[in-house]
Amino acid sequence: MPEPDDKTALYFSFFNEIGIIGQLSGRMLESALPAGFLVSHFAVLNHLVRRGDGSTPLALARAFQVPKTTMTHTLSGLEEAKLIRFAPHPDDGRSKCVMLTDKGRRFRDVAIERLKPELALMAERFSPDTIASAVELLARMREYLDQRRDE
Amino acid sequence: MPEPDDKTALYFSFFNEIGIIGQLSGRMLESALPAGFLVSHFAVLNHLVRRGDGSTPLALARAFQVPKTTMTHTLSGLEEAKLIRFAPHPDDGRSKCVMLTDKGRRFRDVAIERLKPELALMAERFSPDTIASAVELLARMREYLDQRRDE
DNA sequence: ACTATCTTGTTCGATATCGCACGATATGGA
DNA sequence: TCCATATCGTGCGATATCGAACAAGATAGT
Numbered sequence A, B: 001m002p003e004p005d006d007k008t009a010l011y012f013s014f015f016n017e018i019g020i021i022g023q024l025s026g027r028m029l030e031s032a033l034p035a036g037f038l039v040s041h042f043a044v045l046n047h048l049v050r051r052g053d054g055s056t057p058l059a060l061a062r063a064f065q066v067p068k069t070t071m072t073h074t075l076s077g078l079e080e081a082k083l084i085r086f087a088p089h090p091d092d093g094r095s096k097c098v099m100l101t102d103k104g105r106r107f108r109d110v111a112i113e114r115l116k117p118e119l120a121l122m123a124e125r126f127s128p129d130t131i132a133s134a135v136e137l138l139a140r141m142r143e144y145l146d147q148r149r150d151e
Numbered sequence C: 001a002c003t004a005t006c007t008t009g010t011t012c013g014a015t016a017t018c019g020c021a022c023g024a025t026a027t028g029g030a
Numbered sequence D: 001t002c003c004a005t006a007t008c009g010t011g012c013g014a015t016a017t018c019g020a021a022c023a024a025g026a027t028a029g030t
Helices: A008-030 A039-051 A057-064 A068-080 A102-125 A128-149 B008-030 B039-051 B057-064 B068-080 B102-125 B128-149
Strands: A084-088 A096-100 B084-088 B096-100
Touching: A008 A039, A008 A102, A008 B008, A008 B039, A008 B057, A008 B102, A008 B128, A039 A057, A039 A068, A039 A084, A039 A096, A039 A102, A039 B008, A057 A068, A057 A096, A057 B008, A068 A084, A102 B008, A102 B128, A128 B008, A128 B102, A128 B128, B008 B039, B008 B102, B039 B057, B039 B068, B039 B084, B039 B096, B039 B102, B057 B068, B057 B096, B068 B084, B096 B102
Parallel strands: none
Antiparallel strands: A084 A096, B084 B096
């Protein structure tokens, strides 16, 4: 390492590992989805199931930290596949509400079911406790970066 | 959560956090790069500095777990900016060696210098020890996913 | 040496992602 | 009320990413 006297490299390797795991897990997840669907589609459906639907596109874009144009594109794919539908926003004429359809919920459930064996295998090597504490750190990191971003 | 009886959701949130941090850290890093350069460019340069240059494009693609077509594209951008150059492969006529140029090394050093304040701030909240142990877990996870991928 | 098969890098086409700029609506102050 | 400014979603163009197919070179079996 060229800078043995500082910790910079450590933090870079952290983000480097994050990036690579993002790649690998994305591929793994996509292999469990029908052709043409991506992580971004699944992630939105999963979010809607877990946090409840009715969010606006902008709220979703912020939740995943992607530009709103990207979210528009992702949502239009989901709508075309009838996995979500849009409802008018009750208070704000500029906005809309993203609603899960039954088909969307089933799509997400099937994907999860298809991934369960893989996750079970993973759980043999990485205990829920290990992952839970990692999630704790990662969530803190996400919140920190998110807040820094806004400043 | 819809499946209170299994740990599936925990593992999903792990990968979800990974994805979001990937987004956020990518943006942060790109803000320290000249316009038109992306994380992928920096990541390759950083890899070449730390692991030494002379790798082949395919080896780099594997290191970052991206398709080789993607690496071809990334490398062509770096070559056009004269941050790397290609040398013929001594043993294999199909392949080539990716070599850092002085300009490439400086590019990487400048980027790191520009990021140091941000990382120093981060280090106040996330100690090197914390990050080091996270890197350990992440590296294990990467190796695991990598190996699963090949099966 | 010959040939079948594998490996490496690229080209090509399709699509995802992103920044910019716009129209529509909301908000707040004069 | 009226206007300036902010916010929400989208259209557009540029570029990144990826899978499929290919050409050139390597490899292994005969």
